[in-house]
Amino acid sequence: MPLKEGDIVTIWIDPKRVFLMKIEQGKRLDTDRGYILHDDLIGKEYGEKIAMSKGNAYLLKPIPTDIYSSLPRPSQVLYPKDIGYILYSSGVEPDSLVIESGTGSGFLTIALAYFLGDNGRIISYDIREDMQKRALFNLSILNLSNRVTFKLKDIRNGIEEQEVDAVFLDMPDPWNAISPIYPSLKSSGSLVVFVPTVNQVEKTYLSMKNNGFVDLHAEELILREYQVKENAVRPKNIGVMHTGYLIRGRKFIKENRN
Template sequence: MALKEGDIVTIWIDSKRVFLLKITKGKKLETDKGYILHDDLIGKEYGDLVKMSRGSAYLLKPFLEDIYLDLKRPSQVLYPKDVAYMIYSSGIKPGDKVVEAGTGSGFLTISLAYFLGKEGKVVTYDIRKDMQETAKYNAYILNLTDRIEFKNKDIKNGIDESDVDAVFLDMPCPWEVVSKAYEALKPSGALIVFVPTVNQVEKSYLEMEKYNFIEIHAEELLLREYKVKEGATRPKNIGVVHTGFIIRGRKSIKPL
């Protein structure tokens, strides 16, 4: 299918020069290897090799992981290994409705919206309007704004939604929202929490037990990439290893 204005494309020059852009007439991508005019991308197809002012580049269909290339990120963001596992273990599916807090730069928000599809909905809370403006811009670049509702509100004061399929919390004190999450969730719905310290793990886990969440797990995911070279394949010296902790559980009916 031919590319048109408004489409998203990943520009791959080499492994160190990869760019995500939304095709906009009249714009130009500037790199140290030359420039590409957006107008020259219109009519091309994913997989094509295009000429730059110096050299050439491949046009790739964007994968969700490509959001980490070029989107605005004024705050620390969740990494793909954690986001993927959080979504997988939440049990959500396309068309579901989920609540998230806090929005931050919107990388989890965008991942949820992408996964839930056109019929799904993400309601995301954050007390910082500036962060939500950044997240809105990032969602706009990926054409996902119609799947996301942004609320500039402290979720600790309550969740407006009810009967939601999952609640995702990436905030400093998630244990203060556990009771609100319980009320908002469908029976058997998942609460997924991401925190950076073990102190937060303990507080969140015990609060989830208190409010009748079951099948609770506290986990850490480690990722190690390998440098492949004939006769000398080994782990890379630098990589994303520890990023944080995930606590997850499912809403049960309160005992009589």
């Protein structure tokens, strides 16, 4: 299908030059390999190659990993290796109600909006309005902002939603939010927490254990990419190795039933 104004496209020149953008008439993309007029992209299709003054560029349909090369991120963000595992292990589906706290630059928010689709409900809590504005901008670049509701509130005071399918926490003291969010989670609903240090792992894990969660896991994911050259295949010298730790569990009903 031909590209039109308002469509999202990834301009791939090489691994270090990847640009995610929305096509807008009258604008242009400037790079050290030349420039691209947005108007010239209208009518072209994903997968096409276009010539630049210093090489070629490829028009690709955006995928979630493209955001790491292009979108502003004033705060530390979650990486695909963690986000993919979070989505899979939490059991969220396209019609799920999901709460996140610690909006940050919105990279997990984007992934949730992308995979849950128009039927999912995503509520993002944060106490910093500037970060939520940044996340909203990033979502708008991908035409996903209509799938997320932002609340400028402290999740440590609880959440307004009920029968929530999953909660994701990315904040300095998640253990202080576990008891307040417990009543809003569905029975067997998932809680997934991301923290950067091991002392946070201990506090979070024990708080989850003491507040009605089972099937508990504390994990770290390592991803190693390889450099592939003829007769010289080896791990890359630079890569995203340690990013943080994940603690996850599922809610059980604490009250005794007769």
